[in-house]
Amino acid sequence: MAHQIIATSRSATGIPTGRLAVWWVVASEIFIFGGLIAAYLLNRFLHGSWAQEAAVTNTFIGGINTFWLLTSSWFVVIAHHYSEQRDAKKTRQFLWLTILLGGFFMGFKFVEYYKEISHGMTLFTNNFWSFYYTATGLHGFHVLCGMVIMAIIAEGDIKNERNWHRVENIGIYWHFVDIVWIFLFPLLYIAK
Amino acid sequence: MAEVATADVSHDDHHHEHEQTFWSKYVFSTDHKIIGFQYLFTGIAMAIIGGYFAYVFRMQLAFPGSSVPFFGIVSPSAYNSLVTNHGTIMIFWVAMPVLIAAMGNFLIPLMIGCDDMVFPRVNRLSYQIFLLSAIVLIASFFVPGGGFGGAWTAYPPLSALAKYNATPFGAPMWLIAVALEIVAFLLGGINFITTAMNARAKGMRMYDIPIVVWMIVIASMLFMASVGPLVAGAVMLLFDQTLGTTFFDASAGGDPVLWQHLFWFFGHPEVYVVLLPAMGIVAEVMCTFARKKLFGYKLILYATVGLGILSFFVWAHHQFISGVDPRAAYLFTTTTLLISIPVAIMLFAYIATLYGGSIQFTTAMLFALSFLAEFLIGGVTGIWLGSSGTDIYLHDTYFVLAHFHYTFFPIAIIGTFTAIYYWYPKMFGRMMNETWGKIHFWGTIIAFNGIFLPLFFLGAAGQHRRIYNYQNFPDLAGDNMQDLRVFATISLVIMLLFQIPFVINFIVSLKRGKKAGKNPWKANTLEWVAPSPPPHGNFPDGMPEVYRGPYEFAHPDREDDYWPQNEPGNQKPANK
């Protein structure tokens, strides 16, 4: 950063600029995931046989993964709480706990993929599995991105006690990713 | 979003000019004006490529089978690739970057009175991704099999399977280029919206924002809201192309029509995404050169919002012959005809702005006026296409083609020229030559009508699009029809030749033009408060404050016929 920009510090709406932008990012993600989920739902309604496919997905691993994400959402909101108190140590601690749970999520995801692929359910088996891998893959990609950004914030900003508001911004994104999973879980695992 | 700086104090050294190398000043700059120029010049370069493609395939249509100068013999697959990429380039790499990205980048911070975009580095990233997407697209012409030739709408199964489209590398590269371009504009759009929402100058209320900023921001919102399903669809189509999934393969339970919905849910709002900035530019130019307040500022704004909302309810009118349910077609016909109302409100408000004004026929004003006239033709011919009954006959004929060129040409080309002739003094600090500008204007407009008016008649006579050689179809090979095609092609060549004075004028004026000064047009909006060209940080004399609406021309309380937004006055007339 060569110099400070006045534009960034202005806030005509009353929402800090970074958070306002995150809301728009979340809105654009709603459209991306919304389009995919709408396409999946239309196919699901059209093809009665997909209920049998959905019964094959591993509800146990899906449930555990829901648990990881719910807990990580809780941790990141606690990190936000401590960031408002400017407590760098605890903020970092809870950010890293969140990343750890994100890692658990990805680990279980890979175990799940491995089991399914070794049982012959691949991206190409039929369109249910194509949607399954595309939707969970896209979601997993978002989890991964969130983990990387969170690590950068924890080590780059919070360690040096600056840019505290970034904790809240990444938190909003992380909660959104959690909400997407909250809907993917019944869509792909429970409803059968 | 990771871009936010902590400062809640404004530093005094923010318009400090640093010693900068060429690279840091023009290539890796985070200055919104430089990024705007990067978008502008990339867009113009892509426009030259797109225009060249148009020249090649128009020559093939007029003189089938003969060797085209500067190209050679056009093969059928090359023809397909040329028309596909002409469409793609003109919409995604010309209209979008020039009208939204270049004009948005250049105008929004200046017009709302701040020193830069709120996220300058995200802004730079968005241009770099855009540049990458342009490079990927251009590279796709040179891979084995050639560039993608399945039309810019990329309907599967033609686009999904290499055995149909015969471009195993061109098709995925085309799709990746489009996806990258979308990502670039999502980043840019979030930046525009956030900047306009949060970084306005002190005293600038909602209805003090110049209408062009509103339009670019609403266009960015429309883009963001419509493009999401297409991103999902692009991922699915890319998997179909490269991995062999069957999302859009009817024989395996997929649905090719789903792609059409995903595409047109984006594709129709996209028309308004590029229309709105052009409308805004024209409004600014008209107010300044008619020396009148914009007629019905709020009316235009509300009509724009209504247009934006309605644009999400019309997409299936592109699919009337794709097996859409006739009852749904009825619904979409109704919404399509409804959407002409807000557009008509806007056009009438513009005409009312002109009424009784003291009009100055500068080149920018001429282009703005021609925008109204030409766009009106495009809009009115859309009525036939929006009605599902007549569309069954006219679908995929040259009538459609002429219709949307009568909308897109005013938007993308006339809108761009309006903006360049109007803001050139602000961009580069010098005036363009008006005489050459007018020669350019008349040559462009007359030749443009020469290209596309005949195509209406050809389309109504049943000439279908995307046909390589009409001599193979006896019904379409008559002498009269061929004469019209030759006429259109010659008009195109004339129009392209008339762009040479513009390019020369543009380049020569950079060095030799008359010095512009701060406010050559005596306009009110904040960008004319800054020096021309504005330095880094935009407003070296301190950030402006806003005291009134953007269009206070010929105010009775004032001697000058204009009243800049930042001049303190005794009262603050509400912008009704």
Place this chain on the structure above:
Amino acid sequence: MAGNSLKKYNRIYVALLILFIVSVLGPEIADIFGMEGLSRMALILPTAFGIAIVKAYMVAAHFMHLKTEKIYAPYILLVSLALMVVFFFGVKIDIMASEGHNWEKPYKEPTESSASHHGDHSESHDDDH
């Protein structure tokens, strides 16, 4: 004040966990009681999707602080969701058909027996229940 917001987060988290367990149990209960058809739907739809909506609301309102955020943010998100609903129903009236007057889709639904083409991996079914 500070302690209160932490307590609130903890309460929300516990509520989320309870809802999550209920949503997972829904289909299991349906299996235990051998529910089929409509009664199964009547149990699973609210436990799966009703609870998902409640959970999403709780995360959005309390963890994302939408309840106390300026009014712009909830509007942005609600308009986004509304447009996706428009998209869904606009597409639904068109492509939710397998046949029409003069056409039908070539793809046929696999029947009960042919659907389990991963039948030789039946152990994977056992894992799930």
